[in-house]
Amino acid sequence: MKTTYRGIWDWVFFEWPLPWPRLRRLASHLGFLAIDAKLRAVPCRDAAELWKALPEMSGQLPPEEGTDPVLLAFGDPLFVRRFAPALIASVARNSPSTHVHLHVFGTNGHGLPEILPDHDRVSVTWESCDHDAMGTPQRIRFYQSMRFVRLAQLLERSRRAFLAVDIDSLVQQDLNRYDHLWNGVDVGLIPRFELLDPGKRILAAAVFAAPTPAGRRFFQRVSARLLPHLLGAPYTEKLDQRCLYLTLHHDSTGVRVAPLPMSLAAISPEDAIILSFRGERKDNHPGLPETERSITAA
Numbered sequence: 001m002k003t004t005y006r007g008i009w010d011w012v013f014f015e016w017p018l019p020w021p022r023l024r025r026l027a028s029h030l031g032f033l034a035i036d037a038k039l040r041a042v043p044c045r046d047a048a049e050l051w052k053a054l055p056e057m058s059g060q061l062p063p064e065e066g067t068d069p070v071l072l073a074f075g076d077p078l079f080v081r082r083f084a085p086a087l088i089a090s091v092a093r094n095s096p097s098t099h100v101h102l103h104v105f106g107t108n109g110h111g112l113p114e115i116l117p118d119h120d121r122v123s124v125t126w127e128s129c130d131h132d133a134m135g136t137p138q139r140i141r142f143y144q145s146m147r148f149v150r151l152a153q154l155l156e157r158s159r160r161a162f163l164a165v166d167i168d169s170l171v172q173q174d175l176n177r178y179d180h181l182w183n184g185v186d187v188g189l190i191p192r193f194e195l196l197d198p199g200k201r202i203l204a205a206a207v208f209a210a211p212t213p214a215g216r217r218f219f220q221r222v223s224a225r226l227l228p229h230l231l232g233a234p235y236t237e238k239l240d241q242r243c244l245y246l247t248l249h250h251d252s253t254g255v256r257v258a259p260l261p262m263s264l265a266a267i268s269p270e271d272a273i274i275l276s277f278r279g280e281r282k283d284n285h286p287g288l289p290e291t292e293r294s295i296t297a298a
Contacts, residue, residue, distance in 0.1 A: 025196075025197045025199070028199065028236060028237050028238075029197065029198055029199060029242070031234075031236060032199075032236040032239070032242055035229065035233050035234060035236060036225070036229070036246075039228040039229065039233060040225075040228075042228070046220070046224060047152060047220040047221070047223040047224040047227070048220075050223070050224060050227040050228070050231075051149075051153060051223075051227075053227075053231060054127075054149070055127040055128055055129050056127065057103070057125045057126070057127050057150065057153065058125065058126055058127070058128075059123070059124050059125035059126050060123045060124065060125065061101075061123060061125065061154070061157060061158050062099050062101045062123050062158060062160050063099065063123075063160075064158070064159050064160070066099065066160060068097065068098065068099075068161075068175070068176055068179070069098075069160070069161040069162055069163040069175070069182065069208065070098075070099045070100070070101050070158075070160045070161070070162050070163070071087075071091060071095075071098050071099070071100045071101070071162075071163050071165060071171070071175070072100075072101050072102075072103070072151065072154070072162040072163065072164040072165070073087060073100070073101075073102055073103075073164070073165055073166065073167040073169070074102070074103045074104075074105065074143070074146075074147040074150065074164075074167060075102070075104060075105065075143070075167040076104070076105045076106050076143060077104060077106060079167050079168070080102060080104050080167065082168075082285075082287070082288055083167045083168045083285065083287060083288070084102055084167060085287060086170060086285070086286065086287030087100070087167060087168075087169060087170060087171070088100055088122055089287075090170040090171040090172070091121075091171045092121075094171050094172060094173055094174060095171050095173070095174045095175045095176065096121075096174075097121075097174075097176060098121070098171070098175050098176070099121045099122075099123070099160075100121060100122045100123075101122075101123045101124070101125070101154075101162070102122070102123075102124045102125075102167075103124075103125045103126065103127075103147070103150050103154070104124065104125070104126040104127075105126075105127060105129060105142075105143060105146065106127070106128070106129050125150075125154075127150075137235040137237075138235055141229075141230070141235055141236070141237075141239050142230060144204070144239065144240045145226050145229070145230055145239045145240040145243070146226075146230060147164065147240070148164075148204075148207070148219065148222050148223065148226060148240055148243070148244070149223045149226055149227060149230070151164050151207070151209055151219055152216070152219035152220050152222065152223040153223075155209050155211055155215065155216050155219055156216060156220075158211060159211055160211060161182065161208065161209060161210045161211060161215075162208070162209045163175070163182075163188075163206065163207070163208050163264075164206070164207045164208075164209065165205065165206050165264075165265070165274055165276075166205050166206075166265070166276055166277075166278050168276070168277040168278065168282055168285055169205070169206075169265070169274050169275060169276050169277070170274070170275045170277075170286075171273075171274050171275075172266075172269065172272045172273060172274060172275050173272075173273045175273070178273060181208075181258065181260060181261070181264075182208045182210070182258060182260075184256065185208070185210065185256045185257065185258040186209075186210050186212045186214040186215035186218060186255050186256045186257065187207075187208065187209060187210070187214075187215055187218050187219075187248075187252070187255055187256070187257045187258070188207065188208030188209075188257070188258045188259075188260045189202050189203075189207060189208075189244065189248065189257060189258075189259065189260060190202065190203040190205070190206055190207075190259070190260045190261070190262060190264065190265060191259050198242055198245050198246075199237065199238035199241050199242045199245075200238065200241065201241070201245045202241050202244040202245045202248065203241070203262075203265055204240045204241045204244060205264075205265035205276050205278055206260060206264035206265040206274060206276075207244070208258070208260060214254055214255045214256065215255070217255070218247065218251070218252060218255045221247050221251045222243055222244060222247045225243045225246065225247060226239065226240065226243045229243075261273075265278070267281060
C-alpha cells in the first residue's frame with residue numbers, strides 16, 4: 001500500500017502534474033512542508049551521523065594551496081561525459097588559474113580519464129552507487145540534492161572555498177576578477193525573493209561555500225535537512241532549493257551570507273560570468289553531440 005501511495009504521489013507531482021501552475025506549486029510546497037515536519041519530528045540527528053549511511057567518496061581532493069574558490073560540479077557518468085569536457089575547456093580558456101573539481105555519482109572511477117581532458121587543474125572524486133532502480137523523479141531529485149550533501153562533506157575535508165555550479169555551465173570570464181563577490185563571507189546564494197514559490201527563492205545553479213566554521217555549519221544544516229528526504233521520503237520538486245531557502249531563513253544566525261548576481265548563472269551570453277544551460281536549455285549546449293540532443297538524463 002505504501003508503494004501505491006508513493007506511486008500516486010510521484011504521478012501527480014512529476015509525471016502528470018496539476019495543470020494550473022500556481023495550484024501545483026502551492027500543493028507541492030504544502031506537501032513538502034508536511035513531509036519535512038514529519039521528518040524533523042524524529043529525534044534530531046546531525047549531518048555527521050547521517051553521512052554514515054552514504055557510500056564512501058573516493059578520489060583526489062583539490063590541492064590545499066590557493067585562496068581562490070575551486071569551481072565544483074557534479075554529475076552521473078552520462079552528464080560528466082556530455083558536459084564536463086566543455087566546462088573544463090571554458091575554464092582553461094577564460095579563467096586559467098581556476099581549479100576545477102568534479103564529483104561523479106555512480107562510478108568506480110574506471111573510464112574517467114578517457115572522458116575528461118588532460119588538465120593539471122582538475123581533480124575528481126566519485127562514489128559507487130546504483131540508482132537505476134529509482135523512478136525518474138526520485139533519481140533526478142537525488143542528483144540535484146545530493147550535490148549539496150557532498151559539498152558539505154568536501155567543505156569539511158578541504159581548506160578551499162568552493163563555487164558549486166551546474167555541470168552544464170560554461171565559464172565566460174576570469175573568475176579571479178570577481179573575488180569581491182565572496183571575500184569575507186561564509187555563504188553566497190543567488191536570491192530571488194520576489195518569487196512567491198519558496199522552491200524558487202534561491203537558485204541552486206551557483207552556490208559559494210567558504211571553509212569557515214560558519215560556512216561549514218550552514219551546509220551541515222542544509223545536509224541534515226536534505227538527507228532524511230533523500231533516504232526514504234516521497235518525491236518533492238526543487239528539494240535542494242527549498243532546503244537552501246529554509247536553512248537561510250531559519251538556521252543562518254551568525255552566518256555571513258552574500259547575495260550573488262544572476263550573472264553567475266546567466267541564461268544569456270551578454271554580461272554572463274558563467275553561462276548556464278539548465279533545464280530545457282541543455283539541448284542548446286555547444287558541447288552536446290547532435291545525436292544526444294532532446295535526450296533526458298537523470
